[in-house]
Amino acid sequence: MENAHNSVESNAAVETLDHETRATDRDHEALRVWLRMLTCTNIVESQLRTRLRQSFDSTLPRFDLMAQLDRHPDGLKMSELSRRLMVTGGNVTGLTDKLVQEGLVVRQDDPRDRRSFTVRLTPEGKAQFRRMAGPHEQWVVELFAGLDHGEKVQLLKLLDRLKKHLGTLSV
Incomplete structure (x- = not known):
């Protein structure tokens, strides 16, 4: 019975988040694709946010920042973190300040540019990120389990084509 209850809650959550309810069959196909994506x-994102909060008392932005730093052991400048996370510098600064206070990242002055600094994970930050990374990956795998391998490959190719096209557009 609990599984049925969870399923009802999941369906309600999907309907609440569903932007597609704005579109009808009369709307342009491109609009319907955009709303589906x-x-x-x-x-x-909602699933990952909930699971990170419940399992690790963490947030998705915090996980994403730590993931970027884990991929770059020598650290990243704040401007590069902001660009990679696609958020404002203020958002990165606030999150970084909190992680510094918790001892999970350090800021180091850039000897080539005294106005900037590099952010790196501390050993404790690396350990905390690694504890979250495995479950996070499994959650993503689970969330995409509705597609078989060939469908995921096809979707990647289609999204790659779309991304390349979008990169040719000027604002």
Whole structure:
């Protein structure tokens, strides 16, 4: 019975997050594709946010920042972190300040540019990130389990084509 209850809650959550309810069959196909992508993104992000909070008392932005630093052991400048996370410098600064206070990252002056500094994970930050990374990956695998291998490959190719096209557009 509990599984049925969870399923009802999951369906209600999907409907709440569903941007596609704005579109009808009369709307342009491109609009419907956009709303479907947005809906899927929101559902995946919501699931990851909830699971990170419940399992690790952490947030998705915090996980994403630590993931970037884990991939770059020599650290990243704040401007590069902001660019990679696609958020404002103020957002990165606030999150970094909190992680510094918790001893999970350090800021180091850049000897080539005294106005900037590099942010790196501390050993405790690396350990905390690694504890979250495995479960996070499994959650993503689970969330995309509705597609078989060939469908995921096809979706990657299609999204790659779309990304390349979007990169050719000027604002």
